[in-house]
Amino acid sequence: MMAERNTIMLIVNGTLLTSAGGRLATWPGWLAIEGDRIAAVGTGDAPAEWQTRAERTIDARHMAVLPGLTNAHTHLEQTFMRGLADDRPLLRWLKEVIWPLQAAMTPEDMYLAARLGLVENLRCGATRVIQHHKLPGREHVAATCRAAAEVGLRMTLARGWIDLGPTGEPLDTILSDLDWLDGLLHSPACKPQAKISLASGPLAPWRCSDDAMRQVTAWARDRGVPTHIHVAEAQDEVEMMLARCGKRHIEWLAGLDCLGTDTQLVHAVHVTDAELDLITQSGALVVHCPTSNMYLASGAAPVRKMLDRGIPVALGTDGPGSNNSQDLLECAKIAALLAKQATGDAQALLPADVIHMMVGFAPGASDAPAGVSGALMAGAPADITIVNLNNVRCQPVYSAASALVYNACGTDVHTVIVAGEILVDAGQVTVLDEAGLIEQCRLAAAALMKRAGIQCD
Ligand SMILES: [Zn+2]
Known part of the structure; x- marks a missing residue:
């Protein structure tokens, strides 16, 4: 042959x-x-x-x-939710729109929303995305992997999970679903999925118990899988952890021995200098999402301080629900401007710094020498x-x-x-009929709003 x-x-x-x-x-x-x-x-x-x-x-x-370019943090399911919950702070934004709509999404909705969001990422120059996947059902996860395999860019699927609150999953389910997904992505039959890798995706410290965080991280470390987690995005989230255990987000992760070179910390807006020292010692990566942080009025992450300490920082758009686009180049400009505004220093972030945040890291890359x-x-x-x-x-x-x-x-x-x-x-x-996809998504999104009982203008 x-x-x-x-x-x-x-x-x-x-x-x-x-x-x-x-x-x-x-x-x-x-x-x-x-x-x-x-x-x-x-x-x-x-x-x-x-x-x-x-x-x-x-x-x-x-x-x-x-x-x-690597878009180091997004939520593709939110592609159908952009513009629906504008102008609200994080917790209201989640409770009033994002959570109810996620609950109404079918696997087919997920597939189409992922395709649309991935094509937008591709058009905006991303060759790799980290999808923090909030819909834990196996069919939804498989639909997202199918969309990524068809669109052809690289994706790390951080399987979102929580075990606290009314929508929390039992720890056994989280672990068995991670096992299932790990097997699926390593299956020789899934050749197109060779560009897809896995991460554990705890959604936020205040939604995860100490025991689940320890056990799922141990599972991930056994398999060389990174952990991708939102931390310290909004001040009220930090207050919730202080009330629960007397610890701030980074202190909590470090105390559980869940902070290391395999940890990707998304946002890290409300972190103290002592927490920055813990991040530095651990070798963890921070994913900066400046547009989303401004959109939800969350604050400005201390990126200059992070870079001065040698903390690696990647750039993410965050989901289309809080951005509302997937334009990483737009985020690059906003990252530079936000740092100048927040510090009063015109040189707080230079173009070289921001470009490095887009191209210098490929978290989850398994194929890069x-x-x-x-x-x-x-x-x-x-x-x-x-x-x-x-x-x-x-x-x-x-x-x-x-x-x-x-x-x-x-x-x-x-x-x-x-x-x-x-x-x-x-x-x-080159990989699909873009006009046809847009029309399909318009119809599916309208049906989703109707099912979820949301009136649109
Ligand atoms: Zn996010």
């Missing part, structure tokens, strides 16, 4: 931009892809050899060529985002990094490549 030949693709004339090890580098150059990996990278014009061998050449003149996240280098997975800066929004460009953070937005994304496959090609989604 003949071995399958890898397709060779060449990207030329672009401004290549990497953030390996936190150091931003840009240069005019070219990049060759062979199969699902970057084969070669260079400065100036591509060598004749690569030009001859390439079956497809993308002209990236006046464009930025980046490692694929160690140390190459954020780099465009031979051997790295061929996950590439190309952003067109040749438009009235961005020109003239004196610094590609500045233009990316302060000018560009999701609609400027030109091409998105995941594992060597072009999923967005010159602004067109």
Whole structure:
């Protein structure tokens, strides 16, 4: 049997931009892809050899060529809920709209909402998303995995769970469902799901018992699975934990020995300096969601302090219910502006810092060789985002990094490549009928609102 030949693709004339090890580098150059990996990278014009061998050449003149962006926190089920609960603080937003609507969603609703949200992520340049999945039913989880496999980007599915409150699940159910999902994602029959990985997703400290947190984290650590958890998003959540156990969120996690390099802390807005020290010592990652934090009036995470302590920080949009888009480039600008506003320091976050937050981490990545996240280098997975800066929004460009953070937005994304496959090609989604999907989602969302008894204008 003949071995399958890898397709060779060449990207030329672009401004290549990497953030390996936190150091931003840009240069005019070219990049060759062979199969699902970057084969070669260079400065100036591509060598004749690569030009001859390439079956497809993308002209990236006046464009930025980046490692694929990671949207490190979202809730795809909320794609059907954006704009429904605007202008409320976190707990009212959850109780009045988000929780009742989640309860009314069928697996088919979940599938369509996930497809729509994933296509939006893709169009906005994300090659990887972390989906904090709030609908625990196996059919809903399987529907989300099916949507991700069809859309083709990489997804970490953090299986959401709580064991306290009226919707809490028994610990046995949480553990057996995690076992089931772990088996599903490792099954040889699930070939398209090779881009999907698993995380444990406790929703928030105040919704999880000490015992469940300890036991589920032990389960995750046995299998090398990370833990992805909302922490200290709003001040009233912190007060609830202080009333329950006398500990703030990070103190509680550290006290249970559930804080480590395998922990992804989403938000971390209301954290003390002592808690920042605990995060630093643990090696945990923080996922910063500035747009959502502003939207729900939650506050400003102390990102500069985190970076100064060496805490790794990734960037997330959060769910469409509290953003309301999935535009990571928009979040990048908001991250920089919020940090300046919150600290009174115009240099609190620079474009290089924010770009690193988008490309420097691939939490949950199982296929990236160690140390190459954020780099465009031979051997790295061929996950590439190309952003067109040749438009009235961005020109003239004196610094590609500045233009990316302060000018560009999701609609400027030109091409998105995941594992060597072009999923967005010159602004067109290649993997599905986008207009048909939008119409299907419009109808399904209207039916969902009717079922849930929600009147829309
Ligand atoms: Zn969230």
